[in-house]
Amino acid sequence: MELTSKLPGYGVSIFSVMSGLAAKHQAINLSQGFPEFNPPIELQEAVADAMRNGRNQYAPMPGIPELRELLAQRIHDWRSVSINPDSEITLVPGATAGLYVAITALVRPGDEVIIVEPGYDSYAPVIELNGGVVKRANLRIDALQRGESPWPWKEIKSLLSNKTRLVLINTPHNPLGCIMEMDDWNQLADIIKDSKAFVLSDEVYEHMVLDGKQHISVLQIPELAHKAVAVSSFGKTFHATGWKLGYLCAPSDLTVELRKVFQFLAFAANTPMQVGAYQFLLENPDYEFTVSSLMQQKRDTLLKQLNNPIITWLPCQGAYFLVADIGQITQKSDADFAIDLTVEKGLATIPLSAFSKQTLPGKYLRFCFAKNDDTLYKAAQILNQLT
Numbered sequence: 149m150e151l152t153s154k155l156p157g158y159g160v161s162i163f164s165v166m167s168g169l170a171a172k173h174q175a176i177n178l179s180q181g182f183p184e185f186n187p188p189i190e191l192q193e194a195v196a197d198a199m200r201n202g203r204n205q206y207a208p209m210p211g212i213p214e215l216r217e218l219l220a221q222r223i224h225d226w227r228s229v230s231i232n233p234d235s236e237i238t239l240v241p242g243a244t245a246g247l248y249v250a251i252t253a254l255v256r257p258g259d260e261v262i263i264v265e266p267g268y269d270s271y272a273p274v275i276e277l278n279g280g281v282v283k284r285a286n287l288r289i290d291a292l293q294r295g296e297s298p299w300p301w302k303e304i305k306s307l308l309s310n311k312t313r314l315v316l317i318n319t320p321h322n323p324l325g326c327i328m329e330m331d332d333w334n335q336l337a338d339i340i341k342d343s344k345a346f347v348l349s350d351e352v353y354e355h356m357v358l359d360g361k362q363h364i365s366v367l368q369i370p371e372l373a374h375k376a377v378a379v380s381s382f383g384k385t386f387h388a389t390g391w392k393l394g395y396l397c398a399p400s401d402l403t404v405e406l407r408k409v410f411q412f413l414a415f416a417a418n419t420p421m422q423v424g425a426y427q428f429l430l431e432n433p434d435y436e437f438t439v440s441s442l443m444q445q446k447r448d449t450l451l452k453q454l455n456n457p458i459i460t461w462l463p464c465q466g467a468y469f470l471v472a473d474i475g476q477i478t479q480k481s482d483a484d485f486a487i488d489l490t491v492e493k494g495l496a497t498i499p500l501s502a503f504s505k506q507t508l509p510g511k512y513l514r515f516c517f518a519k520n521d522d523t524l525y526k527a528a529q530i531l532n533q534l535t
């Protein structure tokens with residue numbers, strides 16, 4: 149019997165490929181986006197305690213109530229908005245699952261979804277699995293290099309049609325490290341004000357915003373919040389990507405639909421980590437604020453070591469990635485250069501072309517700086533010697 153793939157255009161993700169190559173060649177791994185350090189020890193203990201105390205069975209489908217209440221309180225303190233913990237927050241097994249739930253709940257066959265590239269790789273395939281049509285706009289890397297907003301509002305406006313069901317935003321952004329400023333949100337609100345489009349806002353790096361900038365969530369934009377889903381990830385915030393825990397915030401009418409899908413995807417996120425997260429956050433009310441300063445220190449540690457005049461670095465305002473412009477170093481494609489860098493020089497990275505279906509204006513590599521200082525020093529040494 150012939151098996152017809154439902155995702156014929158996709159192979160193994162570049163993250164798995166580069167991490168596999170890094171392991172094979174014992175390269176320093178700045179490729180995949182995960183920290184080299186552990187979650188706080190008190191958090192580890194809280195999760196272990198939850199297991200020892202018998203919190204090992206199914207959680208309620210939307211998540212344990214005490215964590216949802218605490219999150220609603222936190223969101224109120226951070227963003228000055230009221231979220232109903234019972235009807236507007238849903239704990240999910242990681243943001244990737246949350247994105248899957250939101251796209252599946254919203255996108256019907258033939259619906260168009262506008263995404264921005266380069267961008268996280270899970271959006272397009274899930275849209276396609278749901279019969280949606282992906283419309284791609286391109287972030288303006290040249291504008292970012294000039295210190296201007298890279299968001300392609302004109303292009304997004306031109307892609308909008310009466311079939312547009314969803315516009316997908318990611319702030320802070322992977323891989324470019326840019327953020328949505330208030331003016332950007334206003335532009336989006338204006339563009340879609342007369343359309344039937346919803347907004348899906350991937351905010352997994354919301355607690356990694358650098359240089360005194362503030363994260364602005366879609367939840368804070370009244371013109372959008374009533375038709376938006378915001379996606380958060382404890383994996384990112386707790387330096388525990390392997391724990392796969394995140395949450396969705398959306399108005400109650402949307403949440404009803406999200407939960408209908410979620411109950412048949414996973415039913416619930418895992419219990420001991422929810423209990424541990426609750427206990428840890430309760431006892432550490434300022435924890436999230438420490439994450440930005442840690443990541444800023446990491447970015448600056450790497451930047452201070454870098455002195456190769458033929459590599460230029462894009463500005464990074466958030467998330468934990470720095471992007472190098474390698475146009476002056478190589479005639480090869482960024483993907484081939486990334487493989488050489490791993491195999492011959494022992495440094496693994498991700499080529500930016502992997503985040504985009506369309507051709508980028510130059511050649512770029514993405515480096516994850518959520519690593520121990522020693523690793524960052526070693527990576528910088530390799531980069532500084534490239535000619």
Ligand SMILES: Cc1ncc(COP(=O)(O)O)c(C=O)c1O
Pocket residue numbers: 181241242243244245268318321322350352380381382383384389392393394
């Ligand atoms: C932009 C973006 N969204 C979502 C995710 C996935 O988050 P999680 O590990 O919670 O599924 C990532 C992980 O790298 C990401 O970079």
